[in-house]
Amino acid sequence: MKSLREDQKERLIEIVGPEDFSTGQSNLELHLHDISPHTGVLPSGVIWPTTTEEVAKVLEFTYLENIPVTPWGAGTSTEGNPLSTAGGLVINLTRMDRILAIREDDLQVDVQPGVLRKELNRKLSASGLFFPVDPGADATIGGMIANNASGVQTVKYGATKDFVMQLTIVLPDGNIIQTGTHAHKSSSGYDLTRLFIGSEGTLGIVTKATLRLCGIPACHLAATVTFESLESASEAVVLLIASGMEPAALELLTEELIHLMNEEKNLNLVEKPSLFCEFHGISTAALEETAALSREICEDCGALEFIYAIDEKERKNLWQARHDAWETIHRAHPGKETLIVDAAIPISRFPEMVSFSKQQVLQQGVPGYVFGHAGDGNLHIVLVGDPENKEEWQKLETINHQVVEQAIGLEGTCTGEHGIGIGKRKFMRLEHGESYDIMKKIKNMLDPKDLMNPGKIFI
Numbered sequence: 001m002k003s004l005r006e007d008q009k010e011r012l013i014e015i016v017g018p019e020d021f022s023t024g025q026s027n028l029e030l031h032l033h034d035i036s037p038h039t040g041v042l043p044s045g046v047i048w049p050t051t052t053e054e055v056a057k058v059l060e061f062t063y064l065e066n067i068p069v070t071p072w073g074a075g076t077s078t079e080g081n082p083l084s085t086a087g088g089l090v091i092n093l094t095r096m097d098r099i100l101a102i103r104e105d106d107l108q109v110d111v112q113p114g115v116l117r118k119e120l121n122r123k124l125s126a127s128g129l130f131f132p133v134d135p136g137a138d139a140t141i142g143g144m145i146a147n148n149a150s151g152v153q154t155v156k157y158g159a160t161k162d163f164v165m166q167l168t169i170v171l172p173d174g175n176i177i178q179t180g181t182h183a184h185k186s187s188s189g190y191d192l193t194r195l196f197i198g199s200e201g202t203l204g205i206v207t208k209a210t211l212r213l214c215g216i217p218a219c220h221l222a223a224t225v226t227f228e229s230l231e232s233a234s235e236a237v238v239l240l241i242a243s244g245m246e247p248a249a250l251e252l253l254t255e256e257l258i259h260l261m262n263e264e265k266n267l268n269l270v271e272k273p274s275l276f277c278e279f280h281g282i283s284t285a286a287l288e289e290t291a292a293l294s295r296e297i298c299e300d301c302g303a304l305e306f307i308y309a310i311d312e313k314e315r316k317n318l319w320q321a322r323h324d325a326w327e328t329i330h331r332a333h334p335g336k337e338t339l340i341v342d343a344a345i346p347i348s349r350f351p352e353m354v355s356f357s358k359q360q361v362l363q364q365g366v367p368g369y370v371f372g373h374a375g376d377g378n379l380h381i382v383l384v385g386d387p388e389n390k391e392e393w394q395k396l397e398t399i400n401h402q403v404v405e406q407a408i409g410l411e412g413t414c415t416g417e418h419g420i421g422i423g424k425r426k427f428m429r430l431e432h433g434e435s436y437d438i439m440k441k442i443k444n445m446l447d448p449k450d451l452m453n454p455g456k457i458f459i
């Protein structure tokens with residue numbers, strides 16, 4: 001993609017004003033990286049629209065002028081999802097950051113796409129409501145919708161897709177559509193809302209969303225459980241879920257990761273395979289009963305220790321440390337990059353998947369930290385290496401391939417929550433077979449010129 005012509009820049013400035021458009025080198029470079037090892041192609045310009053109408057005018061223009069566009073939220077993706085692969089224009093949605101309406105009685109909120117998840121929950125707290133999808137990073141709602149993000153609380157509350165009721169979308173040619181309804185249920189026609197969720201900005205730009213909300217739970221109870229082996233920890237996960245205990249979070253961590261967390265955060269945790277659990281409920285008594293039952297289940301699986309008298313400060317520290325896991329690993333290996341495996345499988349296959357993954361890491365002899373949102377069968381391995389060292393990086397890729405193939409073989413997926421982006425395109429055919437061709441046809445129908453976030457999802 002060539003640089004933007006002067007007349008093109010003038011038109012874009014006419015649409016959004018001079019303060020919301022830039023071709024400055026530093027602004028262009030700020031949009032070259034997410035947290036993956038991928039590097040984008042330098043865009044020719046960055047634009048910050050503030051309304052649906054501005055987005056529509058921008059896309060109408062880029063469509064006529066054949067300019068590729070890449071939507072950008074907070075840039076916290078792990079697979080190169082918001083990086084431009086063809087230059088063109090980055091459409092940064094962070095200045096569309098208004099909460100438009102909180103409808104407490106309906107447990108709903110209308111937001112612009114650039115609203116940040118944490119800010120949304122801060123604003124909602126006075127109403128006693130919250131948006132429970134928690135990917136750790138302070139992502140935008142638009143980026144979470146586009147990646148169908150989930151996180152530590154998905155085991156109880158669900159993923160982003162479970163909370164989106166209605167979307168306003170600007171299509172690649174600038175046309176505006178609205179999908180979905182404010183009704184709690186609907187059987188009306190094809191579910192276009194779900195089509196756009198997880199489409200990674202390849203079909204259009206979300207400019208407004210209505211989200212379903214939950215009541216803030218009255219009581220929390222956190223527990224840490226240690227095991228002698230990773231196998232017994234993952235067996236306990238399956239039993240806890242099967243018993244209908246409904247944890248609000250159920251995370252598995254290996255001793256190597258706990259060691260790094262202790263080093264960095266002085267947590268004093270036992271350096272053994274562990275589960276971090278949380279339960280939400282209406283009374284402390286009910287939660288303590290749940291914790292006692294969970295303890296029995298874990299002890300039957302050989303738990304060494306089950307601690308649940310955790311005070312509020314300690315609970316927050318624990319979850320903060322878990323959320324910071326990727327940064328902690330990164331800081332422990334200065335100068336290295338990470339490749340994040342994000343496979344998900346049916347919960348009954350979780351123990352064998354964990355063993356298989358650990359074995360692959362040991363076989364290749366590279367640093368690799370196995371952990372994950374165990375309660376929903378979502379396994380992460382953060383692999384550490386140097387992309388410039390071809391031999392070393394190949395080992396990381398081999399582990400990634402083996403684990404993803406195993407997951408797909410177990411009727412799982414190559415990505416539980418991070419999306420396809422650039423990095424996981426190679427697994428799409430294997431995972432989806434003929435459905436992959438249907439996806440390509442849908443993409444082609446909505447974006448015949450392949451201008452919307454090209455080079456993502458499809459090879």
Ligand SMILES: Cc1cc2nc3c(=O)[nH]c(=O)nc-3n(C[C@H](O)[C@H](O)[C@H](O)COP(=O)(O)OP(=O)(O)OC[C@H]3O[C@@H](n4cnc5c(N)ncnc54)[C@H](O)[C@@H]3O)c2cc1C
Nearest residue numbers: 073074075076077139140142143144146149150201206417
């Ligand atoms: C430390 C760390 C931990 C993480 N943990 C998790 C986790 O537990 N679970 C999880 O799911 N993710 C996790 N992530 C990944 C990431 O936070 C999520 O994928 C998040 O949804 C990305 O949102 P964003 O605002 O940063 O979007 P970006 O990265 O900027 O963009 C994501 C995608 O959305 C598109 N996009 C952005 N805005 C729009 C819009 N308005 N309309 C259409 N398309 C748009 C982009 O083109 C891109 O394809 C983690 C990231 C980090 C850094």
